[in-house]
Amino acid sequence: MSGIIKSEPFVINIGPQHPSTHGVFRIKATVDGEKVIDAEMVMGYLHRSMEKLAEERTYTQNIPFTDRTDYLSSMSNNLGYCLAVEKLAGIEVPPRGNAIRVIMAELQRLASHCMAVGAFANDTGAWQTPVMWAFREREKILDIFEVTSGARLTCNYMRIGGVAFDLRPEFEPMVRRVLREFPPFIDEMEGLLSGNEIFIARTRGVGVLSPEMAINSSLSGPMLRGSGIAWDIRKADPYCGYEQYDFDIPIGYNGDSYDRFIVRLEEMRQSLKIIQQALDGLPGGPFRTEVPLALRPPKGEAYARIESPRGELGYYLVSDESPAPYRFHIRPPSFINLSALKEMTVGGTVADAIVVLGSIDIVVGEIDR
Amino acid sequence: MTRELTGSEAAALAEALVPGSVARTSETACYLKPEMLVETLRALRDDPAANLVHLTNLCGVDYWDHFEVVYHIQSFEKNHLACFKVEAWGREKPEVPSVTPVYHGAWMQECEAYDLFGIRFTGHPNLYRILLWEGYPGWPLRKDFLAMPGGLQPGLGEFAGVARRQEPPVKVVE
Amino acid sequence: MTPFLVSDKWYDIRDLGNLSRAILEAADRILPFGVVYVLAAVLGFVASFLLFVLPSQLFVGVYGERRIIGRMQSRLGPNRVGPFGLLQPIADAIKLIQKEALTPTQADRAVMYVAPIIFVMPAVLLWAVIPFGENMVIADIPVSLLYFLAVSSLPVIATFMAGWSANNKYSLFGAMRIVSMAISYESPLVLALLGAVVVTGTISLSGMVAWADEFNIWMAFVQPLALVIYFICVSAELNRTPVDIAEAESEIVAGYLTEYSGMKWGLFYGMDIGYALAASGFAVTVFLGGWTFFGLEQWVPGWLIFIAKTHLFYFLFIWTRGTLPRLRADQLMAFAWKFLLPLGVFNLLIVSTERMLWAEQDYAKGLIYLFALINIVLSGALVYAWARFNGYRPERTPTRPRLVKQVGGYIPIEERP
Known part of the structure; x- marks a missing residue:
């Protein structure tokens, strides 16, 4: 039959306005029928030139910027930036500050993974039920953030040398409630999706990344772990005292979208474990080292990274002894995780491309900065 | 705990594999010669002792008289992080060889550095302005961005059709 | 067997067909010849619309679906307009009517306008053959199953027209997918219904209800697959x-x-629900005993039983x-051709064998329960065996x-037995 029916490839724009691109992101896919034969990413619709703006502001003034990069995990972004400045200026954080940071970062990971898992299920076509369940749980965490920092999404809570405010008395019962109510939710999610034949058919073997490819493409976070590579900055390069806590690194089998999904679900369990330990052993004392508002770190450079929900979030700062950073570079995990998008989507169908994009868990604010 | 290699340690690794590849070292970084960059990084990636497999971070920095491209490369099995740098002189057309053949993950970060600094990565398969649009005047992260030939001004006046404010270009202070 | 309804007097509201027949007979005496047929059609459509289609579509299809899905998704669903949000569908309809129905400049305007109209008509026509009660059928034709199948495959043309005319790549994708899917799924659908036809020996929907009443069993138990x-x-x-x-x-x-908006979109949306309701009604008629309920129809009006059953079946769609x-498009095609079609053929083989035995041996009526039991067991075994044959290995x-404790490099998958 081949050759009788004449067909030619055509270009289809997935995005910038599309229900499944998680923001204004665009894949220019060349398709032959339903099969993707070429995929090109177009981004920058949300570019705000943060790296340039940050060069004009003091180190403390830059903390709110980091909220706006990855708006689904602002705590982690604050933390990464503050760690970089602390490394640059040689500031020690008191133990209570570190423990609060760990709790906040892990709560943020829970909230962000809720969003990732729910949106991913939505991309596979589970019509909004998983995403609504995930949002229900995420609300509880956002309430905790609101109580503690006054904001739900862009928290601006971490400070250079510690955190902005001490914990309020309501904090602990609220976190205990999350610790109590989260495991049933994760089990529920697993029951709904992990064993679902349709879900497995849609995600298993879709967007397979070999471990070599995953490493060579500079991927990080659940993308890397999904391919079976045991790598977690929290273990490998502990910050904020992560070495005190006992937790496991979940790793996948084949590096497909399904593995990334189950890795995220398991990471939520591990996060709960860390929060439990940190909350039980929450030390007293000061929560912040006093640092001058117009901090002038010594001349030099520093690269500090954390394990953000999406992967390795690094901040590269260069100081010239002025109150503003000379160079402020973000290593955005969801931007670099897209490096292998073309390799994962080409050869699949349009529906697969959506699933792959959902499994990467991009946040466009972070891609475009 | 990840060991961050000092400049001399990284230089020793590089020198052992590709002699003559190191230009100089600083406290934190090892400066490689641009013409030997790709060769050195490939050797470092493939050597089991160095095992620098994961190009974690790539970014450009503008130091007025030259540009630096910074590579943070991570080893998973040895768990160390090395910082290499390459200098590109000249503001008109700074050029650095692309490491995309060695690290596939570099292609987007190199595109970004090209987009925001104007550093050309020779050998890159598809170097395009990834965040800004094609034809955007100037390179935004350069320190003299506002004094560039594009006649850009702070604010929103730089878009076509909007009258530009008649002000002298911003004076560059050294 | 006793007749379904003891009386056929006009005041017997257990079957509204009696009333309408009385009205028509009275009208036939006064009105000139032929007018009564028009009147019958109008009366039937108006009655079924007012009684069933409109309230179901608006309040079960739109409101109920949104509320139930809201409960499933741990949210409230519409609860603002009117008591408990009951007027929400009406508010939606008013909003849709007011909304501008945009047509893209490059679209094929005529086809794009006609498509929703073509989509609506079969949804109305489908109800003509579905029995709400013994006499409550608008057109009790002997080949009503065939009629239903023929009419229910018409909307595919409308959706294809809609997708093609909009001159949008996404629309074209949708149109192509629906055509391929309609072709794939029509054959297992017909095979499945053939099983029911073989058992009952009729392709009249009223006949199928009569069979269920006569044997006192639902087709769903005889033909679960x-x-x-x-x-x-x-x-x-x-x-x-x-x-x-x-x-x-x-x-x-x-x-x-x-590319659709406004009421043109609203027609598609509303009639989607209409088709699903009609399909539920059809399934209830063929598989779930229609308007009978093991003798309950003697006391409760049959049309109430039918409506309740239809809505319960529709709940499956919501669920x-x-x-x-x-599923992905190609997986869905593969599922139809590799899984449903062979199963349909097997099912047909089994049921034909049983039917042949039945015809030759002249068994007692009660033996149908044994056959039902055999079929339920066989169906489960068949589905499982065919799935295994096709490579279904959930334990793998x-x-x-x-879970690992230590970082560092790729950890290969250990060999599993």
């Missing part, structure tokens, strides 16, 4: 969410509906919509990731 196949096929053909690949929201925006992810797919 056929019901499952029918349900899957009909959800695929109707674009209900687990298999709604033609308007897959997360993939191709809205498929063939991408699957609220919980299941969507780990649903939990591996």
